[in-house]
Amino acid sequence: MRKQFFKEALLAVALAAFSSTAAMGQSSSSAKPEQEQGKKKTEQEWLKDIADRVSLHGYAQGGFNYTHQNGEDKGTFELKRILFWVDAQITDRWSFLFMHDFSSVVQEYYTDYRFTNNKALTVRLGQFKNGVSLENPLSPTAMEAIDVYSEGVTYLTGCGSDPLMGVQYGRDLGLSIFGETNDGKFRYEAQVMNGQGINKKDGNKEKDFIGRLEYRPVKGLNLVATGQIGRGHAIANSPYIPDIHPGDDYRRNRLTVGFDYKSKAFNVHGEYLEGKDGDVTSRGAYVTGAIPLFKGFEFVGSYDFFNFNTSLGMDQHKVIAGFQYWFFKKCRFQVQYVYKSAYLNNWIDDLGIKHVEFTHGANHAIMVQMQIRLDYTRKKLN
Numbered sequence: 066m067r068k069q070f071f072k073e074a075l076l077a078v079a080l081a082a083f084s085s086t087a088a089m090g091q092s093s094s095s096a097k098p099e100q101e102q103g104k105k106k107t108e109q110e111w112l113k114d115i116a117d118r119v120s121l122h123g124y125a126q127g128g129f130n131y132t133h134q135n136g137e138d139k140g141t142f143e144l145k146r147i148l149f150w151v152d153a154q155i156t157d158r159w160s161f162l163f164m165h166d167f168s169s170v171v172q173e174y175y176t177d178y179r180f181t182n183n184k185a186l187t188v189r190l191g192q193f194k195n196g197v198s199l200e201n202p203l204s205p206t207a208m209e210a211i212d213v214y215s216e217g218v219t220y221l222t223g224c225g226s227d228p229l230m231g232v233q234y235g236r237d238l239g240l241s242i243f244g245e246t247n248d249g250k251f252r253y254e255a256q257v258m259n260g261q262g263i264n265k266k267d268g269n270k271e272k273d274f275i276g277r278l279e280y281r282p283v284k285g286l287n288l289v290a291t292g293q294i295g296r297g298h299a300i301a302n303s304p305y306i307p308d309i310h311p312g313d314d315y316r317r318n319r320l321t322v323g324f325d326y327k328s329k330a331f332n333v334h335g336e337y338l339e340g341k342d343g344d345v346t347s348r349g350a351y352v353t354g355a356i357p358l359f360k361g362f363e364f365v366g367s368y369d370f371f372n373f374n375t376s377l378g379m380d381q382h383k384v385i386a387g388f389q390y391w392f393f394k395k396c397r398f399q400v401q402y403v404y405k406s407a408y409l410n411n412w413i414d415d416l417g418i419k420h421v422e423f424t425h426g427a428n429h430a431i432m433v434q435m436q437i438r439l440d441y442t443r444k445k446l447n
Contacts, residue, residue: 120151121441124439147166159177162174177189195293198319199334217347218338233262237273238265243277250282256275274295294318296314305423321336334352335352387399399435402429403432408428
């Protein structure tokens, strides 16, 4: 009886769909040629308007990593990122962006609304990169190092090396107010964020407040200062801060001062960073740059120092040296040697308990990476 009912219901739906299609076809065939042509023109104009307002972007980064650590040699192919995002200009003031990383999770989704005729005041709501540090808001496709950001930036902005916060890709949920004045020489940003990371509700009732100031005194030079005041909610134990445990709320403050200089002769940027997690202070500095040697071919170098816990002497030095070849616009091939003076050592004791220890010792790596990026933009509305 039930099977017969489903058969009759399916037949009814099919007949309804068929009759609707037939009616549409009859209506279309009975329409005047002028009306049909006008309708088709309107649809084409509508589709063109949509296409003019939508920008498509995507890039992929992958390669091979060889490491020598703690007497062990390892080599592996890695597909680090496959990102695709859509930027839709709904009106001349209102836009929307959606970004997904096919190698991990949804990264960003937010909407912007510009209140002023110029770029002095825009409001952003959704999930996006936090403004802490010079490097974090920048795309990995613009960074010189294959492992992207400095140790301090990766740790202090939630990019993955801080176990208390976990892998958040430097992004969070919140509200941002930003703008530019004085012909783009001065830029400001103020953010209120959950402080818990991507695709997550806040773990406590506190919010993180982030401020960012940028000043361009001369062509090519950008001075950046950022700060954060907030409280974190730990999701795991950390070898850097053993006194904070999962579920604990703790003070999490940040301060950075940096510069970025670009010219035909060379590009260089550097930064001083300091963080406060509970009663533990971390601080460091780095300088990274690229020197063009001949068309499309550049030398890349970086020195990076960061102390994860100044009380326990968890200092690490990192040196990067290598080359990159830009073979098509934002597409490049990179080869780099990376040296670290310390690393996290994972081991299991006789009882089967896993331990993670900060170890002073040499860590060597050779990284090879290919980057492909494509951008499709039809039109920008004023």
